[in-house]
Amino acid sequence: MHFKRLRNIIVMGMLCYLPFTSGAWSLTGHRIVGEIADSYLTKKSRKAIADILGKESVAMSANWMDFIKSDPSYNYLYNWHFINLRAGLSETDIDSYLVTDTATDAYTKINFCIAQLKNRSVLSLENRQLYLRVLIHVIGDIHQPMHTGHFEDLGGNKIKVLWFSIPTNLHSVWDDKLIESQDLSYTEYATAVNYTNKQQRSEWQAEPISKWVTDSYNIAQKLYADVTMPDQKLDYKYNFNYLDIVNHQLLKAGVHLAGVLNDIFD
Ligand SMILES: [Zn+2]
Numbered sequence: 001m002h003f004k005r006l007r008n009i010i011v012m013g014m015l016c017y018l019p020f021t022s023g024a025w026s027l028t029g030h031r032i033v034g035e036i037a038d039s040y041l042t043k044k045s046r047k048a049i050a051d052i053l054g055k056e057s058v059a060m061s062a063n064w065m066d067f068i069k070s071d072p073s074y075n076y077l078y079n080w081h082f083i084n085l086r087a088g089l090s091e092t093d094i095d096s097y098l099v100t101d102t103a104t105d106a107y108t109k110i111n112f113c114i115a116q117l118k119n120r121s122v123l124s125l126e127n128r129q130l131y132l133r134v135l136i137h138v139i140g141d142i143h144q145p146m147h148t149g150h151f152e153d154l155g156g157n158k159i160k161v162l163w164f165s166i167p168t169n170l171h172s173v174w175d176d177k178l179i180e181s182q183d184l185s186y187t188e189y190a191t192a193v194n195y196t197n198k199q200q201r202s203e204w205q206a207e208p209i210s211k212w213v214t215d216s217y218n219i220a221q222k223l224y225a226d227v228t229m230p231d232q233k234l235d236y237k238y239n240f241n242y243l244d245i246v247n248h249q250l251l252k253a254g255v256h257l258a259g260v261l262n263d264i265f266d
Contacts (some may be wrong), residue, residue, distance in 0.1 A: 002150060004069065026176040027063050027145050029250065031186035033140040034059035036194050036254025040201065041261060048265035052128045058261075065137035080109040082147040082155055085214060087224075091214045098210045106142045107213055112118055114120060117264045136257060142212055143253035145219035145245075148170040156223070162233045170227055173234060174192060178246050179240060193247040196255060204252055205259030212256060 026165040027031070038058040041049065053061050065081070084107040085094065101108055113135040116123060123131075138238045141147045149155030149171070156170035184192065196204075223242075229232075 025140050025250075026179050027066070028184075028186045028189065029144070029175070029179045030062035030137060030140045031059040032190045032193070032250050033143070033178075033253040033257060034062035034136055035186055035190035036251060037136070037257035037261060039190075040196060040255060042266045044113070045262045045265035049132070050259065052125065052132050059190075062136045062140060063135045064068035066132040079104045080106060080134065080237070081141050082149075083107045083142070084151040084155055085148060085217060087150050087152075087221075089217065091218075093107070094214050095210050098213065106138050106147065107209065110138055110142065110209055113138070114260060114264060135260065137258045139260065140253050141226060143216055143249045143256070144174055145216045145223055145249065146174045148213055148216040149220050156220075159224075159227055160231055161227060162231055164235050166229070167231070170223065173238075174215060174223070174246075178242065179250075182243075186210075188251075190254075193251050194254070196251065200257075201255050204255045207256070212252075216249070216250075219249070 033056065038046075041058075049058065064078065068077070083103075085097070089097070098107055113131040114240060116131045117128065117135065146156040154171070156174070157172075159170040161170055161173060168177065179189070181218055182189065236253050
């Protein structure tokens with residue numbers, strides 16, 4: 001019956017729908033990634049992170065970067081949430097692009113934040129908080145396939161679709177709609193998808209960040225190909241077809257984030 005609430009949301013959504021350009025996994029999505037990462041932190045990392053974030057959990061700190069969009073002094077962070085790429089690139093194309101990438105994007109800024117946090121002795125507490133919250137958030141974002149989407153459609157923001165009759169766009173379906181439709185809290189969701197074994201985690205955590213980008217990009221290509229007409233209606237079937245990929249990307253993001261945090265803080 002988990003679509004019952006969805007029907008209510010649809011009715012409410014029809015009454016108060018406002019178009020907007022979204023830019024991140026939903027609040028819940030980011031918290032799921034943070035919660036999963038938290039479960040794989042070493043004791044030493046967990047303590048070092050608590051020294052920086054205080055009583056803010058990894059899961060809750062994951063939303064900071066969306067909340068501060070309301071403050072114009074943080075406008076410079078806008079391009080840090082995603083990396084747009086051209087259509088039709090191969091893995092080799094992406095790898096060679098990323099090697100020389102100096103743009104302000106999710107890939108360069110993840111690397112930047114890691115380097116800053118490793119340099120902890122010279123970094124103020126305020127900056128350690130900033131870079132840690134950004135890192136937790138953007139590692140989540142880069143696993144949302146449409147955050148590695150194409151320039152020309154702004155990562156799917158310009159691709160209009162209907163989600164159970166509600167006008168929205170492909171980017172937003174992947175940010176929010178699929179996750180929110182499951183009607184789970186972030187802790188319930190994290191518990192439901194957080195199944196890995198040590199070998200799988202080691203393999204995933206050994207992957208370079210460029211591989212995360214390529215994997216996301218390759219998923220995005222399938223998503224683009226699957227929307228063939230304007231205002232295409234996406235509903236139960238779409239949810240059924242793609243839920244495993246959503247869950248897999250959330251899980252991988254959490255495991256990747258834990259690997260990065262343990263590398264920095266342990
Ligand atoms: Zn974001």
